[in-house]
Amino acid sequence: MPELPEVEVVRRGLERWVGGRTVAETEVLHPRAIRRHLAGAADFADRLRGARVGTPRRRGKYLWLPLEGTGHCVLAHLGMSGQLLVQPHGAPDEKHLRVRVRFADTEGTELRFVDQRTFGGLSLHPVTPDGLPDVVAHIARDPLDPAFDETAFHTALRRRRSTVKRALLDQSLISGVGNIYADEALWRSRLHYDRPTATLTRPRTTELLGHVRDVMNAALAVGGTSFDSLYVNVNGESGYFERSLDAYGREGRPCRRCATPLRRSPWMNRSSYFCPRCQRPPRPAR
């Protein structure tokens, strides 16, 4: 499922293949894909028509295409299974094709939003003076953002009565981290997912953030190599990075540090993968 590195790979692909092009026609094949565009499919298509796409931007897992001179943008979230593909005209429709955007040029390609589980979607929003879609204002900067405020993040962690994995997944504290990279960064940091945030020292927070960045950069480097054509790569999986995972999905397999079999625990209606030896659970609160 796409987390920050996968979304950034898509952003780069869109910058290369869609930036600077002018929209001709938009076709909405499934209304749920634009459910966050409250004015509906016809309005969505009308307002895209004739707009020129600027440089795609991203914050966390949100991606948007500024529409030059309109004060608006097309916001995209890939959800669990969303893909943005640049395909030649006439390529067979994907089974879960939801939105098609044609351009007013002769490049011979179109933009497609494909989404099996329809957790993702496209919508149009005003862009605020700081360059963000209005509905993204509550999303924190992501750890690859040079302006990410590590001190503020640490302070927020200490103030929260929460646990470290919950905090990593809280997009208002830090964005772009999903279940996979949270488990990977916690494994690298030897932190148990239920460690109370209030117990983290500043050096531990720094170390954790360093591992979040390292694992994301490693995934980004690999994901980037698979992008070399008209295909704007998001395969809905971890791509080539999957083989590099140390924790996620490795239940029962030996820890790469200590050989102890990894465990999977039900957690918030999903799963946490961890090493029971390297990542000791916190002492129960009294």
Next chain:
DNA sequence: AGATCGCCCTGCTTGC
């Protein structure tokens, strides 16, 4: 207001 829970959705896997 911060924390928690349930829901949205479909395809693959598992179990009876």
Next chain:
DNA sequence: TGCAAGCAGGGCGATC
């Protein structure tokens, strides 16, 4: 073989 349950899970609104 067939069907149902389980699982994957990001984000958001409702609730406490």
